[in-house]
Amino acid sequence: MVQKPHAFVADEVRAVYRAIRERRDMRHFAGGEVAPEVLQRLLEAAHHAPSVGFMQPWRFIRVRDVGLRQRLHDAVERERVLTARALGEREDEFMRLKVQGLLDAAELLAVSLADDRDKHVFGRRTLPQMDLASASCAIQNLWLAARAEGLGMGWVSLFDPVELSTLLGLPEGAEPIALLCLGPVHDFYEEPMLQRERWAKREPLSALVFDERWGRPSDLFSPTPSSVEPA
Known part of the structure; x- marks a missing residue:
């Protein structure tokens, strides 16, 4: 096969597609730890995501305090119950899906949109939601890099953003969009x-x-x- 200009070599191409196909939203974690240099690499991957108008709206909060983790878990659990009730006939089915990763994962990262993002008009005048789209690109970069490093990640969005903002001390205008559970797993689904x-x-x-x-x-x-x- 002829190598295309600018293309990665075949093994590297396969590795990229493998990470995409084998990435999973994980809910079961094996404890352990994520080495600081690995976590830095993952966050660097996230920070290299594209963003509309190069606004870079992502902000990451690393949550290591056990008490805060528990309070975040409690907030998620309350929203999980409310979501289950809203689902009607699928309530019991939904409640069987656990969110223990907030307590079990080696790392917990809260992701928020920046408080000053309204000053960015480039690419957002008619589509202001592109700040969320840009931050989602950063999360996906982190997810794929984590999979390549053999680490699992799960995105939890079951929470009241006002309550989460208070728990995390977010400034006015910032908006939490994700709790990311990250760390070793027993196996990938x-x-x-x-x-x-x-x-x-x-x-x-x-x-x-x-x-x-x-x-x-x-x-x-x-x-x-x-x-x-x-x-």
Whole structure:
């Protein structure tokens, strides 16, 4: 195979796609620790994410205090119960999904949008939510880097943002968006946990990609002569 200009070598390409495919939203952790130099690498990966207008809206708070972790866990548990009630007939099914990672994971990182992000207009005048999109890119970078390092990560978003802001001492205008549980795991799920638990399943890509306008199936997934089974 001819090497394309600017492309990584084949083994590196496979490693990137492997990290993407094997990344999991983890809920079970094995304790242990994350070496400081590894955590710095992961945060550096997050910090190299793209951001609209180069605004870099992400802020990370490393939570090591056991008491604070417990208070954050309690806040998440209260929201988990309220979410379960809102789900109606799926309440019992939802309550079987645990969020113990806040207590069990080696590291807990709270992610917040910065308090001064409204000054950034470039790329946000009509789409102000691009601050959240940019911070999500940073979280994904961290997630993929963690998987490559053999560490699990889970994104917890079951919380009241006002309560979390108080617990974490956020300034006015900052907005918490994630609690990230990070650390060694006993094993990675073979498939996404919510798919394994039959909560939902991955949609076929062909149903989510359109040509020219919404709803028009993309030719990208049309059968080609080489892929059609012989009659």
